[in-house]
Each structure stands twice: as C-alpha cells, then as structure tokens.
Amino acid sequence: MEAQVPPSQPQPPAQPQRPRRLYRSRSDRVIGGVCGGLGRYFGIDPIIVRIAAVVLLLFGGASALAYLAFLVLVPNEPPEGAPPPPARTDRTSTATIVAIVVLVLVGGPFLLVGGLAVAGIALPLAVLALIGLLVWWLVSGEGADGGAGDVARRAALGIGVLLVCFAIFAGGAWAAGVGGGAVAAGIVIAAGLALTVSAFAGGFRLLLLPVLALALGVGFVSAANVDLHGGVGQRDYRPASAADLRDRYQIGMGQLTVDLRGADLPRGDTRLKLKVGVGDALVLVPRDVCVASSADVGMGAVSVFDRDSGGLDVEWVDRPAARAEGSRVVVDADVGVGAFEVQHERNDRFDHRGRFDQRDSSDGNEGCGTTAPGRA
Amino acid sequence: MPKPDVPSLVGGLVLAALGVVLLLDRLDAIELSFGTFAPIAFAAMGAILVALGLSRRA
Numbered sequence: 001m002e003a004q005v006p007p008s009q010p011q012p013p014a015q016p017q018r019p020r021r022l023y024r025s026r027s028d029r030v031i032g033g034v035c036g037g038l039g040r041y042f043g044i045d046p047i048i049v050r051i052a053a054v055v056l057l058l059f060g061g062a063s064a065l066a067y068l069a070f071l072v073l074v075p076n077e078p079p080e081g082a083p084p085p086p087a088r089t090d091r092t093s094t095a096t097i098v099a100i101v102v103l104v105l106v107g108g109p110f111l112l113v114g115g116l117a118v119a120g121i122a123l124p125l126a127v128l129a130l131i132g133l134l135v136w137w138l139v140s141g142e143g144a145d146g147g148a149g150d151v152a153r154r155a156a157l158g159i160g161v162l163l164v165c166f167a168i169f170a171g172g173a174w175a176a177g178v179g180g181g182a183v184a185a186g187i188v189i190a191a192g193l194a195l196t197v198s199a200f201a202g203g204f205r206l207l208l209l210p211v212l213a214l215a216l217g218v219g220f221v222s223a224a225n226v227d228l229h230g231g232v233g234q235r236d237y238r239p240a241s242a243a244d245l246r247d248r249y250q251i252g253m254g255q256l257t258v259d260l261r262g263a264d265l266p267r268g269d270t271r272l273k274l275k276v277g278v279g280d281a282l283v284l285v286p287r288d289v290c291v292a293s294s295a296d297v298g299m300g301a302v303s304v305f306d307r308d309s310g311g312l313d314v315e316w317v318d319r320p321a322a323r324a325e326g327s328r329v330v331v332d333a334d335v336g337v338g339a340f341e342v343q344h345e346r347n348d349r350f351d352h353r354g355r356f357d358q359r360d361s362s363d364g365n366e367g368c369g370t371t372a373p374g375r376a
Numbered sequence: 377m378p379k380p381d382v383p384s385l386v387g388g389l390v391l392a393a394l395g396v397v398l399l400l401d402r403l404d405a406i407e408l409s410f411g412t413f414a415p416i417a418f419a420a421m422g423a424i425l426v427a428l429g430l431s432r433r434a
C-alpha cells in the first residue's frame with residue numbers, strides 16, 4: 001500500500017518580518033508608558049516591571065533616573081493605522097536598552113553611596129520631574145506624549161502647579177495658625193460650592209487643586225492644634241521663685257525654655273503651663289524636685305527625663321507623687337508641631353533630624369517618691 | 377439640562393464638606409486630630425481622583 005502524498009499547497013509569499021521595536025505604550029501607561037512598553041518588548045506583565053521599578057526606587061532611586069532616560073530616549077508607540085516609522089533594526093532598540101542599563105549601572109553605585117555631586121543632583125531632579133509629570137497629568141490629563149521638549153515642558157508646568165499649591169498650603173496653615181482658620185474654612189466651603197455650580201456650566205477644574213491645598217493646610221494646623229500666637233524666636237525664662245511664675249508661657253514658633261533650677265520652689269505642687277505652636281518647649285528642674293507632666297503634641301515627641309514618646313497625636317500623662325515634704329512641679333504642655341522636654345540639664349536631646357539621642361538611664365525623675373506609669 | 381462635569385461636581389461637593397468639617401473644628405464643635413483628619417483628607421483626595429479617572433475614561 002502506497003502512502004499518499006498530499007498535493008502541495010501554494011504557500012503565500014513570505015512577508016518580511018518587521019523588527020521588534022521598543023516603544024512607550026499608549027494603551028498601557030500610568031505616567032509615560034515606559035513600563036508598559038518594556039513589558040511588551042520583553043513579553044512580561046507590565047505590572048511586574050512597575051513593581052520592580054518601585055522597589056528599585058526604594059533602593060537608591062536608580063529606577064527614577066532610568067525612567068526619565070527611557071521617557072526621553074524611547075519614542076511613543078505610533079497610533080493605530082499610522083504608517084510605520086522609518087525602519088530601525090532590532091539592534092537599535094536593544095542598543096538603547098543596553099545604553100540605559102549601562103548608564104544606570106555606572107550611575108547607580110554613585111547614587112547609592114551619594115559620593116558624586118552630579119548623581120546627588122540628578123536623582124532629585126529625576127524624581128522631581130516625574131512628580132511634575134504626574135501632577136500635570138492629574139491637572140490636564142496630558143501624559144508624557146511627544147518629544148523630549150514636550151515632556152520637559154509638562155514636567156515644568158507640573159512642578160509649577162505643585163509650588164503654587166504648596167504656597168497656598170503654607171498660606172492656609174499660617175492663616176489658621178494665627179486665628180483665621182474659620183475664614184479659610186469659609187473660603188473652602190464657598191469655593192467648593194462654586195465648583196459644584198460650575199459643574200453644570202462646563203466645570204472649572206483648575207480650582208480643584210488650589211482649594212484642596214488650602215483645605216489641607218488648614219486641616220494640618222487644626223489636626224496638630226497649632227497656635228502661632230506668642231511671637232517667633234527663642235525665649236528663656238528663669239523665675240527666682242514660684243511667685244515669679246507666669247500663668248502661662250507661650251511662643252508661636254521657636255524654642256521656649258523655662259529654667260527652674262535656680263527657683264525657690266515651695267513644698268507641694270507648683271503649676272506650670274506651656275504652649276508652643278511650632279518648636280520646642282524645654283523645662284529644666286532641680287534634681288530634688290518631682291515632676292508630674294501632661295502634654296498634647298500634635299506631631300513630634302515628648303521626652304521627660306529617661307522616658308519618651310513620639311509620633312502623631314501624642315498624649316502624654318505622667319503623674320508620680322512627690323516625696324513627703326518634697327516639691328512637685330506639675331507641667332501642662334501643649335505643642336502643635338515639635339517637642340516637649342523636661343530635663344535636669346540643658347543638653348541637645350534631639351539631633352538635627354529630630355530624633356532622640358542616646359540618654360543616661362540614671363537621669364530619671366529622682367525627686368519623686370513613687371513613679372506611676374501613666375504614659376499614653 | 378446639560379450633563380455636569382463630574383470632577384467639578386464631585387470635587388466641589390467633597391471640598392465643601394471638607395470645609396464644613398474644618399469650620400466645625402475651628403468653632404470648637406468637634407476636635408480634629410491627625411487620627412481623624414488623615415482618613416477624611418485621604419477620602420477626599422481619593423474621591424477627586426476617582427472622579428477625574430472616570431471622566432477621562434468616559
């Protein structure tokens with residue numbers, strides 16, 4: 001039995017295979033379509049590329065520089081139906097990727113050690129440019145399409161919008177801090193209602209971000225309970241006796257120090273009230289005096305001798321009893337943003353980043369009989 | 377009646393509500409802290425972003 005050989009089919013003429021090219025994706029993009037394009041080029045899920053980019057951003061920020069390089073060097077995907085761009089070989093795309101990877105590999109170590117001034121400048125600029133593009137995309141809906149000039153222009157516009165919003169945020173915070181919070185809140189309500197009405201006449205989206213920035217500024221001050229009354233600067237008070245103590249010591253912004261080490265304090269309780277808007281409140285007491293303290297700190301830290309607490313909405317209560325026949329200072333502090341400290345000696349307990357330094361554990365509330373744990 | 381601009385409508389209502397919360401705090405009717413204000417602020421920003429995204433998708 002003979003095997004039948006099927007008649008040969010006429011084969012269509014072989015199409016010249018288009019070279020695979022690296023584009024920034026139009027259909028799958030968050031900022032500039034870089035991760036979408038890379039995912040398509042390498043045949044992997046763009047989400048994985050995005051996750052890798054974010055992870056790399058946390059380890060030195062090399063991905064921000066790479067992203068910006070891709071944004072500028074890699075063209076946008078041509079629209080559907082558009083004629084293909086002049087032929088470039090697969091080698092060209094690969095060369096672009098290799099060039100960017102080499103750039104990042106060479107620049108990455110410098111970024112990580114922070115030893116090169118250029119890298120130290122380039123990374124913040126790259127991050128700033130990306131933030132600018134994101135802000136401009138939020139405001140106008142324009143992504144990172146077009147050439148390098150268009151991308152740079154949109155990044156600059158986005159940064160400009162961000163700066164204006166920050167200025168409005170600071171203005172709103174200042175207004176609320178000096179007592180104009182109700183007026184600022186009224187402006188937010190009025191602008192919100194105006195926006196709502198404008199929605200039926202085409203809308204006025206440009207108002208969205210500035211009003212949101214104003215509301216966040218007022219809200220920040222309200223949440224931290226910042227009161228900027230009382231002036232700005234550094235105030236040192238050294239009362240000689242309990243009779244010299246004021247009802248309340250207050251400063252708007254700066255450092256407030258009440259030094260009781262030379263004060264003749266009577267037996268029993270001596271009350272002390274402090275209020276600081278933004279800054280530090282420091283109370284210095286003799287070693288034989290017991291200190292009971294309570295403090296509300298919106299954002300910052302409390303340090304009472306060898307104990308401390310920090311973060312947001314810090315509520316501190318520490319009510320130890322004095323020794324028999326001893327003196328006790330009862331401090332009530334209200335700090336918006338900053339720190340409240342009680343110490344025996346003046347020392348810089350906070351380093352330049354606002355963190356506590358290592359302390360001497362023997363430096364405690366020595367004038368008290370028993371120490372009641374009451375820290376919140 | 378013309379179709380409203382969704383981001384302006386949602387953003388306006390959200391901002392007006394945020395302003396009312398801030399006004400109540402300033403008038404001591406409520407007491408805001410970061411623990412209460414942060415979720416409100418994030419919800420407001422989220423609502424505006426969702427409205428912007430929906431309008432672009434449409």
